[in-house]
Amino acid sequence: MNRDLARLQPYPFEKLTALKAEVTPPSELAHIAFSIGEPKHASPYFVVKTLTDNINALANYPTTKGMPELREAIATWCTQRFHLTPNTLTADSHVLPVNGTREAIFAFTQAAVERKPNALVISPNPFYQIYEGAAYLAGAEPHYLNCTGDNGFIPDYDAVSADVWERCQILFICSPSNPTGAVTHFDTLAKLIKLADQYDFTIVSDECYSEIYLDEANPPIGLLEACAKLGRNDFDKCIVMHSLSKRSNLPGLRSGFVAGDAKLLGPFLQYRTYHGCSMPVQHQLASIAAWQDEAHVKANRDLYREKFAKVVEILSPVMEVEQPEASFYLWAKTPIADDIFAQRLFAEEHMTVLPGRYLSREVDGVVPGAGYVRMALVATVEECVEGAERIRRFIERLGDNA
Secondary structure (H helix, E strand, O other): OOHHHHHOOOOHHHHHHHHHHOOOOOOOOOOEEOOOOOOOOOOOHHHHHHHHHOHHHHHOOOOOOOOHHHHHHHHHHHHHHOOOOOOOOOOOOOEEEEOOHHHHHHHHHHHHOOOOOOOEEEEEEOOOOHHHHHHHHOOOEEEEEEOOHHHOOOOOHHHOOHHHHHHEEEEEEEOOOOOOOOOOOHHHHHHHHHHHHHHOOEEEEEOOOOOOEOOOOOOOOOHHHHHHHOOOOOOOOEEEEEEHHHHOOOHHHOOEEEEEOHHHHHHHHHHHHHHOOOOOHHHHHHHHHHHOOOHHHHHHHHHHHHHHHHHHHHHOOOOOOOOOOEOOEEEEEOOOOHHHHHHHHHHHHOEEOEEHHHHOOOEOOEOOOOOEEEEEOOOOHHHHHHHHHHHHHHHHHHHHOO
16 A cells, blocks of 8 residues: 555544544534535525436546536636636636546646655645645645734745745645635735746645635635736646535535646646546536526625624624634634534534644644634524524633633
């Protein structure tokens, strides 16, 4: 077996399951899960209908590159959403459908990393665990950049040494961030693009939360949009990843895309041809319908706005919590250790949240996720309100017993 498999840490939800197994929750309370980022809003009916209407496509092998119609729908969406120069992001050369961003992040890393001593894959910390696992199994070392409240939960890129940049092969950014909801703005993106040119590394921007933002007039900027603002219409050294899971409440469709630098996507397509992970034809047709409609996405955002407003109002008197710029997560500071907080909350209120330390690694004696929990506001408005009230009740008891 690949010896690097032994370097993989248990997934955060494995740790959470073990933590919860040590206690027994009250059976009279229904379980409420704020732990996993699985959207619970209804999948768009017209997407489901397109999928079922084309179920006979099960008889057809899909191509790795995907249908031209799907790639065109994606290129059109990207161009409109991110204000790209027309005809610069082309369906034929700059877009590749994938089976969700998890698969894409992992596979792209395997294809893009040159196996040589001291190769680095840089990621934020806390982070989405696939960045780390993909780095190890590609033969590189992960390098973590702490994201704390002091830096707005965005890495301090100015503090990174020249030696680290010289060894960097891939820089992962996640904007809007999982778990903090922080958005990387244009000036920072421009700085990173300049660094990529100077040190010859690839920027991979995980943007799967880009369509869940709270200010309708100010959608988050994307990496390709930054390229367009800089006149960088070949998207050199820049790759973005998007998904329908969060945008359209379709996590089970496993549909997303990779877009950007054609020089990188060509070899990645070759890799995926051998990897054998083509998107089923009926899923491609359903994806076209989803990418071509914005009304259901706006309705989705409206629901999240309502939930954030109500939950933050309930929780803010008892814990340090702020509404993020984007994503459906609350990154909340805990009054006691985050893992103990999560375990006791489950034991006393049958509520599940994810300890922030499970999403972090220790760097320079600091675990930046420690002292926080991630709450995914993915359930109904009513269930989110009930969950917030239980958390508040629990914290108030903590204060009474202090």
